[in-house]
Amino acid sequence: MTAQDPLSPNSKAARTPDREGVLRAAAKIAEILPPTPLLPLEVDGVTLWCKAEMLQPVGAFKIRGAWHRLTDMTPLERKQGVVAVSSGNHAQGVAWAARRLAIGATIVMPENAPAAKIAATRALGAEVVLYQRPGQDRDAIAAEITARTGAILVHPFADPWVIEGQGTLGIEAAAQMKAAGIDDGPQHIVACCGGGGLAAGLALACPDAKLSIAEPEGWDDVIRSIEAGLIVPVADQSYQTPCDALQTPRTFPINFTILKSRIYSSAAVTPADISAAMRLVFEKLRLVVEPGGAAALAAVVSGKIAIEGSALVTLSGGNIDPNLFAKIISNNTVR
Amino acid sequence: MTAQDPLSPNSKAARTPDREGVLRAAAKIAEILPPTPLLPLEVDGVTLWCKAEMLQPVGAFKIRGAWHRLTDMTPLERKQGVVAVSSGNHAQGVAWAARRLAIGATIVMPENAPAAKIAATRALGAEVVLYQRPGQDRDAIAAEITARTGAILVHPFADPWVIEGQGTLGIEAAAQMKAAGIDDGPQHIVACCGGGGLAAGLALACPDAKLSIAEPEGWDDVIRSIEAGLIVPVADQSYQTPCDALQTPRTFPINFTILKSRIYSSAAVTPADISAAMRLVFEKLRLVVEPGGAAALAAVVSGKIAIEGSALVTLSGGNIDPNLFAKIISNNTVR
Numbered sequence: 001m002t003a004q005d006p007l008s009p010n011s012k013a014a015r016t017p018d019r020e021g022v023l024r025a026a027a028k029i030a031e032i033l034p035p036t037p038l039l040p041l042e043v044d045g046v047t048l049w050c051k052a053e054m055l056q057p058v059g060a061f062k063i064r065g066a067w068h069r070l071t072d073m074t075p076l077e078r079k080q081g082v083v084a085v086s087s088g089n090h091a092q093g094v095a096w097a098a099r100r101l102a103i104g105a106t107i108v109m110p111e112n113a114p115a116a117k118i119a120a121t122r123a124l125g126a127e128v129v130l131y132q133r134p135g136q137d138r139d140a141i142a143a144e145i146t147a148r149t150g151a152i153l154v155h156p157f158a159d160p161w162v163i164e165g166q167g168t169l170g171i172e173a174a175a176q177m178k179a180a181g182i183d184d185g186p187q188h189i190v191a192c193c194g195g196g197g198l199a200a201g202l203a204l205a206c207p208d209a210k211l212s213i214a215e216p217e218g219w220d221d222v223i224r225s226i227e228a229g230l231i232v233p234v235a236d237q238s239y240q241t242p243c244d245a246l247q248t249p250r251t252f253p254i255n256f257t258i259l260k261s262r263i264y265s266s267a268a269v270t271p272a273d274i275s276a277a278m279r280l281v282f283e284k285l286r287l288v289v290e291p292g293g294a295a296a297l298a299a300v301v302s303g304k305i306a307i308e309g310s311a312l313v314t315l316s317g318g319n320i321d322p323n324l325f326a327k328i329i330s331n332n333t334v335r
Numbered sequence: 336m337t338a339q340d341p342l343s344p345n346s347k348a349a350r351t352p353d354r355e356g357v358l359r360a361a362a363k364i365a366e367i368l369p370p371t372p373l374l375p376l377e378v379d380g381v382t383l384w385c386k387a388e389m390l391q392p393v394g395a396f397k398i399r400g401a402w403h404r405l406t407d408m409t410p411l412e413r414k415q416g417v418v419a420v421s422s423g424n425h426a427q428g429v430a431w432a433a434r435r436l437a438i439g440a441t442i443v444m445p446e447n448a449p450a451a452k453i454a455a456t457r458a459l460g461a462e463v464v465l466y467q468r469p470g471q472d473r474d475a476i477a478a479e480i481t482a483r484t485g486a487i488l489v490h491p492f493a494d495p496w497v498i499e500g501q502g503t504l505g506i507e508a509a510a511q512m513k514a515a516g517i518d519d520g521p522q523h524i525v526a527c528c529g530g531g532g533l534a535a536g537l538a539l540a541c542p543d544a545k546l547s548i549a550e551p552e553g554w555d556d557v558i559r560s561i562e563a564g565l566i567v568p569v570a571d572q573s574y575q576t577p578c579d580a581l582q583t584p585r586t587f588p589i590n591f592t593i594l595k596s597r598i599y600s601s602a603a604v605t606p607a608d609i610s611a612a613m614r615l616v617f618e619k620l621r622l623v624v625e626p627g628g629a630a631a632l633a634a635v636v637s638g639k640i641a642i643e644g645s646a647l648v649t650l651s652g653g654n655i656d657p658n659l660f661a662k663i664i665s666n667n668t669v670r
Contacts, residue, residue, distance in 0.1 A: 034514075037372060037390055052390075054621040055372055116618075179369075279657065283451075286389040286623040286653030318621030322614065326661035 017254070021164035022205045025068035026171040032067065032100070033057070038176040039285050041313075043301055048311050049186065050297065051173050052287055054318025058124075060245070060293070061198060061316050062093030062156070065165030069154050070097040072161055078103045080150035085142045087113040089245055089317050090156040095124035106151065108142050114321060157197030158252035167201025173312045174206060187309025188264075190214065192295035192316050193222050194246035196255035202314075203262040210264040210308060214299035216243040216292070220268040222251050222259065231256050242271055242324075245292030245317055267304035274298045275328045281315060282329050291328075293317040352589070356499035357540045360403035361506040367402065367435070368392070373511040374620050376648075378636055383646050384521065385632065386508050387622055389653025393459075395580070395628070396533060396651050397428030397491070400500030404489050405432040407496055413438045415485040420477045422448040424580055424652050425491040430459035441486065443477050449656060492532030493587035502536025508647045509541060522644025523599075525549065527630035527651050528557050529581035531590035537649075538597040545599040545643060549634035551578040551627070555603040557586050557594065566591050577606055577659075580627030580652055602639035609633045610663045616650060617664050626663075628652040 037052045053061040070082060081104035084094040091107045098105035105126040109118055110133035122128050129145070131138050146153050155162065170189065177185035186209050191199045193213040199222075203211050215223055218239030225232045233250035241247060251259075274291045277298035281289045289297075293316040299305040300313060372387045388396040405417060416439035419429040426442045433440035440461040444453055445468035457463055464480070466473050481488050490497065505524065512520035521544050526534045528548040534557075538546050550558055553574030560567045568585035576582060586594075609626045612633035616624045624632075628651040634640040635648060 034372070034511075037369070039390065040392075055374065055387075057375075059621050176369075282623055282657060282660070286394050288617055288621040288623060322617060322664040322666070325617070326665040329657040330661040331657070 015160050017160035017163040017200070017204060017258075019204045019207065021160065022167035022171060022201060025064070025161075025165045026168040028071055029064055029067055029165070029168050033063070035172045035176060038173050038180070041280075041284055046307050046311070048297070048300060048307070048313045049173065049177060050281075050285065050313050050315050051169055052285070053169065053314065053316050054287060054289055054293060058089065058092035058096050059317055059319045060089035060093065061166060061169055061314070062089040063096055064093075064168050065159070065162030065197060065201070066090070066093035066097040066154060068165030068168070069159065069161035070094070070101050070103055073103070073152065077152055080152070081105060082154050083108065083142050083145050083151045084154045084156070085138050086156055087244070088117055089319060091117070091121045091126070092124060094154050095121050095126035099125040104151075106145055108138050108145075110138070116321070117319070157195030157248070158254050160254065162197050163201045163255065163258070164204065165201065166198040167205035169198070169314065170202040170205030170312070177310060177312070182310045185310035186312035188212065188307055188311040190296040190300055190305055190307075190311060191314045192246060192292060194292070195248040196222050196251045196259055198314065198316065200255045200258040203258050209312075211262050212265045212267075212299070212305045213259075213263060214267050214269050214295040214305065216241040216246050216274070216295060217268045217270050219243070219247055221249070223266045223268060225251060225256060226260055226263050226266070229260070242274060243292035243295060245290060246295060265305055267299040267302075269295050269298040269302065269304065273302040273304070277301050278328050279331070287315065288318040288320065288325060289315045290317050290320040350495050352495035352498040352535070352539060352593075354539045354542065356495065357502035357506060357536060360399070360496075360500045361503040363406055364399055364402055364500070364503050368398070370507045370511060373508050373515070376615075376619055381642050381646070383632070383635060383642070383648045384508065384512060385620065385648050385650050386504055387620070388504065388649065388651050389622060389624055389628060393424065393427035393431050394652055394654045395424035395428065396501060396504055396649070397424040398431055399428075399503050400494070400497030400532060400536070401425070401428035401432040401489060403500030403503070404494065404496035405429070405436050405438060408438070408487065412487055415487070416440060417489050418443065418477050418480050418486045419489045419491070420473050421491055422579070423452055424654060426452070426456045426461070427459060429489050430456050430461035434460040439486075441480055443473050443480075445473070451656070452654070492530030492583070493589050495589065497532050498536045498590065498593070499539065500536065501533040502540035504533070504649065505537045505540030505647070512645060512647070517645045520645035521647035523547065523642055523646040525631040525635055525640055525642075525646060526649045527581060527627060529627070530583040531557050531586045531594055533649065533651065535590045535593040538593050544647075546597050547600045547602070547634070547640045548594075548598060549602050549604050549630040549640065551576040551581050551609075551630060552603045552605050554578070554582055556584070558601045558603060560586060560591060561595055561598050561601070564595070577609060578627035578630060580625060581630060600640055602634040602637075604630050604633040604637065604639065608637040608639070612636050613663050614666070622650065623653040623655065623660060624650050625652050625655040
């Protein structure tokens with residue numbers, strides 16, 4: 001792999017994402033994926049507009065960025081394939097897009113990832129390379145593959161296409177709010193945040209909206225980075241959280257540059273906040289949301305983020321083990 | 336209450352439902368409710384198109400028939416209000432429509448209905464009249480109210496408007512299949528069946544489709560009626576089933592007349608069939624489906640109904656107690 005540039009871990013991806021890119025991505029995605037529902041949910045007299053991204057074919061919004069990235073690859077690049085490092089939703093997003101475009105995909109996954117997620121990624125036609133966690137360096141494995149094959153690394157969040165692609169959620173939601181009679185929406189966006197790909201994309205997509213982010217307790221590195229004015233990694237990577245989809249050790253400059261000037265408010269949510277939000281989504285919307293996917297709603301329902309104006313709340317994914325889900329909705333908080 | 340006519344338990348509703356009515360209802364519903372998603376689900380190499388009606392505002396398709404019925408009421412009728420008898424989804428559908436139209440609604444519910452359903456119906460602004468089950472006759476209570484107030488009884492299935500309204504699910508799905516590139520769909524419809532309101536509506540909506548119905552084991556009175564050529568009630572009303580939404584003791588002539596010439600195949604599904612379908616919906620579609628709402632898919636997944644051509648499968652509702660849902664998805668069949 002060539003030397004890293006300041007914007008992105010992947011030198012081939014060194015460009016600044018922008019709103020034009022988000023709009024272009026939105027047009028491409030509208031051709032292939034129907035909009036996910038935008039469902040109203042009343043919480044303490046306030047209507048929240050919840051974007052049900054668990055209804056994407058792979059169960060999460062990650063399909064958006066992957067589709068934008070892979071469809072922009074040249075014929076030669078497509079021949080050389082793509083590599084992704086992920087134990088979950090991004091893996092399936094990349095694998096799904098690669099299969100539709102007949103691009104070879106190699107996904108580097110931890111050996112102890114849920115068997116269902118490994119099987120789902122293989123079922124999408126991707127080659128899965130397993131590594132031992134801890135012990136082996138997944139980024140080194142991915143770098144070896146890209147160096148050997150010329151394949152493009154599709155980073156889960158520090159990539160301009162991925163950021164633009166995730167931002168399409170905001171374009172779609174704004175159109176849906178307009179159709180529902182809310183012309184100036186969303187005025188406020190509450191997004192879950194791992195590495196900051198989705199939040200940065202939404203910042204570009206909706207330049208006039210207030211943007212709030214929710215991170216899991218112990219994994220609130222983006223919130224701390226914004227407070228500090230520079231990128232700060234997670235202090236203790238062994239900190240337990242049910243939000244596996246948001247366990248990102250640190251954000252990258254390409255995301256941080258966008259977010260640092262846009263974050264209006266933020267909150268770290270606890271496992272109890274998350275469980276309450278998951279149960280609410282079960283009862284009122286009849287949807288399955290995974291812990292990380294419920295973080296934004298958890299921040300609102302717990303009162304940690306106050307809503308101002310017409311609000312878009314991300315329900316970003318729904319890939320969760322049935323036994324864990326059963327425990328949570330039976331009113332047992334799971335840490 | 337006036338004497339019953341041969342088509343319907345409500346003399347004010349004595350007309351024959353037809354496809355024109357379904358199309359008119361579909362136009363009215365499109366103005367107020369966005370289409371519920373039609374989600375592809377691959378089962379043994381066959382793509383099933385699943386209509387996610389649990390995403391309706393009240394968590395079930397029943398909102399369709401209620402909206403069609405209430406919007407067709409005259410100003411005088413609206414002043415006199417509506418009455419419905421239901422412990423569940425129909426109650427909420429009628430209450431939702433009545434609130435939107437500022438029509439007074441009285442819902443007769445059993446005292447031992449789930450507290451959450453009683454509370455939800457009251458939250459929608461309806462007056463709830465409780466009766467003791469067994470002991471009091473709910474139809475007599477409703478008859479007394481309609482006689483005293485002139486309110487219109489909105490029957491959960493034996494009503495031409497309700498049948499036409501439920502049929503709009505088929506119009507919506509056909510348009511969605513067309514948008515997905517399936518021009519002649521649906522060729523086959525698999526619907527859950529309680530009293531037969533939804534199935535009769537779909538028969539009218541999609542005259543060229545093969546129509547199959549799924550009923551719960553022990554409550555397969557419509558299947559037996561069609562075999563017998565005349566309406567046969569459920570043999571044992573104490574037979575336990577998890578499908579509370581489909582526990583209808585007998586169908587009515589208005590439904591039976593339509594269904595008897597249209598049913599292509601049918602199946603009675605077991606609690607184990609239902610549980611397997613509910614888990615599949617959880618894992619692959621990330622949706623909450625209640626037992627009765629999963630009956631059609633259960634019939635297909637269990638192999639009891641064979642699919643022929645492009646298939647529409649109803650996922651008709653998602654109102655279920657969280658503890659029961661937790662038990663079912665944790666792989667414990669619940670009877």
